Amino acid sequence: MLPGRTWTRLLVCLTCGGVACSDDSQGGHARAHYQETDHPVAGTLEPRSTWRWCYVHRRTV
Structure with missing residues (x-):
C-alpha cells in the first residue's frame, strides 16, 4: 500500500x-x-464472515 492510503x-x-x-x-x-479477469465473486477476509459480492449481478450472494 502506498503511504497515505x-x-x-x-x-x-x-x-x-x-x-x-x-x-x-x-x-x-x-x-x-x-x-481484468472476469472472476465474478469475491469474499471478505474478515474472520467468521460469510459475506460475498458478485460483480456480475452487483449484489451480495
Whole structure:
C-alpha cells in the first residue's frame, strides 16, 4: 500500500485466491481484478464472515 492510503476491507477472489482492497477503499483493486479477469465473486477476509459480492449481478450472494 502506498503511504497515505488506507483500505477499508480486504477481499479475496473466490476463483483464483487473489487478494485486493475493496471498492470502498482508495484504489478499489478488487473491482479492477474482476474487470481484468472476469472472476465474478469475491469474499471478505474478515474472520467468521460469510459475506460475498458478485460483480456480475452487483449484489451480495
